[in-house]
Amino acid sequence: MADFPTPFALTRRSLLAGVASSAMIGAAAAAVRVDVTQGNFQPMPIALPDFVAAAQDNELGRNVTAVITANLQRSGMFAPISQAAYVEKIANIDTMPKFPDWRVINAQALVTGRMTRQPDGRLRAEFRLWDVFAGQQLTGQQYFTTPDNWRRIAHIISDAIYERLTGEKGYFDSRIVFVDETGPKDRRVKRLALMDQDGAGIRYLTRGDDLVLTPRFNPSTQEVTYMAYGQGDPRVFLLNIETNQREIVGNFPGMTFSPRFSPDGQRVIMSLERGGNSNLFVMDLRSKATTRLTDTPAIDTAPSYSPDGARICFESDRGGSQQIYVMPANGGTAQRITFGDGARYSTPVWSPRGDYIAFTRQARGNFGIGVIRPDGSGERVLADGFHNEGPTFSPNGRVIMFFRDQGQGPSLYTVDITGRNELKVPTPSFASDPAWSPLLS
Amino acid sequence: MMNMEKFARGLRFAAVVAFALGAAACATQQPGEQANAANVAAPGSEQDFVVNVGDRVFFETDSTELTPQARATLDKQAQWLTQYNRYSFTMEGHADERGTREYNIALGARRSQVARDYLASRGVNPQRMRTISYGKERPVAVCNDISCWSQNRRAVTVLNASS
Numbered sequence: 089m090a091d092f093p094t095p096f097a098l099t100r101r102s103l104l105a106g107v108a109s110s111a112m113i114g115a116a117a118a119a120v121r122v123d124v125t126q127g128n129f130q131p132m133p134i135a136l137p138d139f140v141a142a143a144q145d146n147e148l149g150r151n152v153t154a155v156i157t158a159n160l161q162r163s164g165m166f167a168p169i170s171q172a173a174y175v176e177k178i179a180n181i182d183t184m185p186k187f188p189d190w191r192v193i194n195a196q197a198l199v200t201g202r203m204t205r206q207p208d209g210r211l212r213a214e215f216r217l218w219d220v221f222a223g224q225q226l227t228g229q230q231y232f233t234t235p236d237n238w239r240r241i242a243h244i245i246s247d248a249i250y251e252r253l254t255g256e257k258g259y260f261d262s263r264i265v266f267v268d269e270t271g272p273k274d275r276r277v278k279r280l281a282l283m284d285q286d287g288a289g290i291r292y293l294t295r296g297d298d299l300v301l302t303p304r305f306n307p308s309t310q311e312v313t314y315m316a317y318g319q320g321d322p323r324v325f326l327l328n329i330e331t332n333q334r335e336i337v338g339n340f341p342g343m344t345f346s347p348r349f350s351p352d353g354q355r356v357i358m359s360l361e362r363g364g365n366s367n368l369f370v371m372d373l374r375s376k377a378t379t380r381l382t383d384t385p386a387i388d389t390a391p392s393y394s395p396d397g398a399r400i401c402f403e404s405d406r407g408g409s410q411q412i413y414v415m416p417a418n419g420g421t422a423q424r425i426t427f428g429d430g431a432r433y434s435t436p437v438w439s440p441r442g443d444y445i446a447f448t449r450q451a452r453g454n455f456g457i458g459v460i461r462p463d464g465s466g467e468r469v470l471a472d473g474f475h476n477e478g479p480t481f482s483p484n485g486r487v488i489m490f491f492r493d494q495g496q497g498p499s500l501y502t503v504d505i506t507g508r509n510e511l512k513v514p515t516p517s518f519a520s521d522p523a524w525s526p527l528l529s
Numbered sequence: 530m531m532n533m534e535k536f537a538r539g540l541r542f543a544a545v546v547a548f549a550l551g552a553a554a555c556a557t558q559q560p561g562e563q564a565n566a567a568n569v570a571a572p573g574s575e576q577d578f579v580v581n582v583g584d585r586v587f588f589e590t591d592s593t594e595l596t597p598q599a600r601a602t603l604d605k606q607a608q609w610l611t612q613y614n615r616y617s618f619t620m621e622g623h624a625d626e627r628g629t630r631e632y633n634i635a636l637g638a639r640r641s642q643v644a645r646d647y648l649a650s651r652g653v654n655p656q657r658m659r660t661i662s663y664g665k666e667r668p669v670a671v672c673n674d675i676s677c678w679s680q681n682r683r684a685v686t687v688l689n690a691s692s
Binding site for chain 2: 272273274276278299301302315317321322343345346359361363364365366387389390403405410434435448450453455475477478493495520521
């Protein structure tokens, strides 16, 4: 409890004893890997038989396997093979699989697992990842937790598989905070909602009495910052998603909006509107000291820090139309980085791995989602049409989530930063303004 | 003559009664009462302001400049607000949906500020005015074409009911 704010106790141990030595793991590393950089990309065929379990936990085993399979499938990096095609039935994960049975269905990787109930009621979840062609175990782990945490176990195992086979950190054990929207367009009720990255476990953080917008995760704690209307001026708030405690950020003489945390979670950067002008301010959450970062008669908004905290990207219409600028985190000279032909750029967000800034791009009546390097090079549009908006990066910087409203109401979508694999994210009602959490573990 | 006077007084009384009924009907928002409203709104009432003066002005796409029509409406508002100076009010700024959320909040703020400043320049005491922006979050028209968008790009003068 003390070291993790959710009621979740997890212990992890390597599962190497038994069938494979660590030397073999090293040798196998080059044998099976998804090349995530290649242009003509082929997802890796992978087999995921149901986790072995005693009769009482059969369903749990199936559910864990299904969540892992769905995660890997949705990532676009893997092509899970239908269980109906499997030749070997996995009954014991401590013995070597019959690799020819998996080769014959063209599986390159195989995941076997087991769920065991402990005497104290906790669950032990084990998995092994196999290189089918080399006939070797690539990795193996076991985890202990309470049975109601089975989804998180499935996400953590998904991340371990993803990382071992792609060489990049995973993003499955993470959550999304977003604006849940219900009711007709002219009387929309907006609530803050929280869910797992795959859409499961939805929870509402506000009741819908007040208009709430632009929630953003703290990169290091279970906190969200957002804008809310209530009495008086609209304000930026902090909300602890575990305790539901809420506080106003600062005491500014005007409307504050468009907040975002610094990478260390210690500061909130936001826009303050006074007399029609919107400028950027940052507030230290401990000392409550506020610093003005811009001083223009323009609209400066949507600030986002680089992962090292040294720079800020934001949008401004100081040059006549909305464009993206980059400046030092303590203010100073801002460099414009977007120059698209007649296009306007907004809602910039810096990737957690630093390589890209994602944006919304308006041109010829369309609203696209794209990425650009922080120096202004390498611009690519990943999704276009009417009306896409509000990108957020997965914790590994590989996937972008955004919202799309074609007139009926907004929905959430994901797309790979290569532009491949656009998918709708399931939500109970309309949804907008997604913000991806960091990895939970 | 006496009879005529009595009749006229009676007529005036009847008119007052009719007005009261009309106002009551409007207050409960009976459909079809809109046409009557202009005739029956009590001078100085919120209804009078909305119906006979006009509570909103409209903007061009992505613009915060007041059109001649908007100025004319605000001139009438300033006159009315000076006459009925018991009201405090909120100037709401709104944007259409063809902009990103954060920008539209700022754009709505600019529109409310421009309208507020104009009223102040026409002699309305700034102490009576508060501004707020709803960005694109409170559309009044909900189709997806130009006719709707132009109605949503607006600044609305909302009288404080308790004032």
